[in-house]
Amino acid sequence: MRAAAVSLAVLVMLTGVACGPKSSPEKPAATMTFPAVACSTLTEAEVAQYVKNLPAFKSALKAGEWKPAAQEQGGSPVDALTALVEGMNVPGVGESLKAVGSDWGTFRATLYKVFVASAALNLEAVGLDQTVQMKRDTTESGRKVFANFQALKVACEAIPPANLELVKTHQQDLQALGVLGQ
Numbered sequence: 322m323r324a325a326a327v328s329l330a331v332l333v334m335l336t337g338v339a340c341g342p343k344s345s346p347e348k349p350a351a352t353m354t355f356p357a358v359a360c361s362t363l364t365e366a367e368v369a370q371y372v373k374n375l376p377a378f379k380s381a382l383k384a385g386e387w388k389p390a391a392q393e394q395g396g397s398p399v400d401a402l403t404a405l406v407e408g409m410n411v412p413g414v415g416e417s418l419k420a421v422g423s424d425w426g427t428f429r430a431t432l433y434k435v436f437v438a439s440a441a442l443n444l445e446a447v448g449l450d451q452t453v454q455m456k457r458d459t460t461e462s463g464r465k466v467f468a469n470f471q472a473l474k475v476a477c478e479a480i481p482p483a484n485l486e487l488v489k490t491h492q493q494d495l496q497a498l499g500v501l502g503q
Contacts, residue, residue, distance in 0.1 A: 358430045358433050359433035363487050363488075368491050371431040371435065372491065375498070377418060377421045381416075381417035382414070387409060405436075
C-alpha cells in the first residue's frame with residue numbers, strides 16, 4: 322500500500338485498537354475494543370465490491386470536503402477509529418455508493434474490516450529492533466505507545482487470517498485508501 326495508507330494503519334495500530342464489543346474509555350489499553358464487525362470475516366466478493374466502490378467513495382469525500390476529525394486528547398483510541406470511519410459518512414456518500422450498487426452500511430462494514438486487517442499487517446511488519454526501541458522508551462507517552470502496541474498484538478488474534486490474506490492480495494487495488502479525502 323502507499324505510504325499514506327500505511328500511515329493510517331500505523332495510526333490505528335499505535336492508538337491501541339482491538340476487536341470485539343465496544344468498551345468504555347476507562348478501561349486499560351489491553352481491553353480496548355471497537356465494533357465487532359471489524360473482526361468479522363471479509364470475503365473476496367466484499368473486497369471486489371469495495372474496490373469497485375472506492376473511486377465513488379473517494380469522490381464523495383472530496384466533494385463533501387471531508388477531513389479526519391482531530392483525535393480527542395486522552396480519548397479512547399477505539400473512539401478515535403470509530404470517529405474516523407463514522408465521520409466519513411458525509412453528505413453525498415450514500416448517493417454516490419448507491420449509484421455504484423452499494424450503500425453506506427455495507428461499505429462501512431468492509432471499511433472497518435480493511436482498516437483492521439491493514440493495521441494487523443503493519444503490526445506484522447514491525448521488526449524486533451523497533452519493538453525493543455519502543456520498549457526502551459520510558460517516557461509516559463512511550464509507555465502508552467508500547468502498551469497500545471502490546472494490546473493490539475493480542476487483539477489481532479481475533480482477526481480471521483483470511484482477512485489478512487485478502488488485504489495482502491489486493492494491496493494494489495486498495496491503494497486509493499492512502500489518499501482518501503484528497
